[in-house]
Amino acid sequence: LWTVLVLVTVIAVAVGSWWVASGRYGEVPQVLGQDITGARSAVEQAGFTSTVSKIWSDDDPADAVTGTDPETGERVVRGSEVAVLVSKGQPPVPEPSDSDTLASYQAKLQDRSLTWTVSADVWDDDAPAGVVAKVSPTSGTTVDTGTEVTVQVSKGPRPVKVPGVSGMTEKKATQTLENAGLKVSGTTEAFDADVDGGDVISTDPDTDTEVPSGSEVRLVISSAVTVPDLSGKSMEDAAEALRDAGLNPVTGEAVSDTDEDAGKVAETSPSSGTRLDPSRNTTVTLHPSDQVKVPFVIGKTAKDARKDLEKEGFEVKIDGRSGGRVISQSPGPRTRVTEGTTVTLRTI
Structure with a gap:
């Protein structure tokens, strides 16, 4: 019995020593040239648990089995995990996302077996400050593993000064601002006695303010209405023109110191060219002329001359023969005088 027990103990110790020393180990098999399914089967038949690990490779096409981890021939405890390495081909340079900081982009490069160098930060209208620009x-270029990628981080949009556009039309001001890299966000109306209606008074932000490229600028547009030049127009036409401009016409006293004919507009109050605030004052007074031209009657008979003058509203005085011909007149021909003025005719 003791002999049997000693033999069993010796055998157990020998087997245990063998198992601890080498029996529990297996050799990782060769899998090159196999497809993924065959490679995993070979690993499992060798007594290991198989997984798949994809790696970037300069030498092997995508989806080709490139080896194992641990490597072929290594002795590994049976039941351990052995990864079948599958090629993803050469790595492409990754595309920076809208939120990729330097650190997050470096992680992407590292994941693709690429290295990096950081260059000077750059202005960029599309990338916010602090992200990769x-x-x-x-990005997208296929390169060898280990390739060095130069990375530049955005400083944000380049700062620009708001250009001066005061006095420009809205269209021209908009074009000027867009050429400077800015955007017009809208308009606001205000009155300015020095700026024609529809033209730009100012901007918000103000001229020469430094803002990031692509910033929005609001235009302040003049609401002024300019009194038009109505001299020589009939009172009816002048009133209509004022109403069309958004102004309120009223008739004022006639004026004599003018070159316009009676009934025509001689002057306005406020005068033409004045800019009015349509929210406060829209009344324009029309002053007609009371002056008429003295007709040319020299050479006519006194009778015919009287008839022509009285038709135009003049009083007539004959100096000479009432049946004679006119040799002069006072006031002279085509002189502008007030309606009802007496014209003296000298006859022979």
């Missing part, structure tokens, strides 16, 4: 080689 540019990379070289350009």
Whole structure:
């Protein structure tokens, strides 16, 4: 019995020593040239648990089995996990996302077995400050593993000064601002006695304010209405023109110191060219002329001359023969005088 027990103990110790020393280990099999399914089967038949790990490779096409981890031939405890390495091909330079900081983009490069160098920060209208703006080689380019990618971080949009557009039309001001890299967000109306209606008074932000490129600028547009030049127009036409301009016409006293004919507009109050605030004052007074031209009657008979003058509203005085011909007149021909003025005719 003791002999049997000693033999069993010796055998158990020998087997245990063998198992601890080498029996529990298996050799990782060769899987090159196999497809993924075959490679995993070979690993499992060797007594291991198989997984798949994809890696970037300069030498093997995508989806080709490139080896194992641990490597082929290594002795590993049976039941351990052995990864079948599958090629993803050469890595492309990753595309920076809208939120990629330097650190997050470096992690992407590292994941693709790429290295990096950081260059000077750049102004960029599309990338916010602090995110990756540019990379070289350009994103999407297929490169060797270990390739160095130059990374530049955005400083945000380049600052620009708001250009002066006061006095410009809205269209021209908009074009000027857009050429400077800014956007017109809308308009606000205000009155300015020095700026024609529809033209730009100012901007918000103000001229020469430094703002990021792409910023929005609001235009302040003049609401002024300019009194038009109505001299020589009939009172009816002048009133209509004022109403069309948004102004309120009223008739004032006639004026004599004018070159316009009677009934025509001689002057306005406020005068033409004055800019009015349509929210406060829209009344324009029309002053007609009371002056008429003295007709040319020299050479006519006194009778015919009287008839022509009285038709135009003049009083007539004959100096000479009432049946004679007119040799002069006072006031002279085509002189402008007040209606009802007496014209003296000298006859022979």
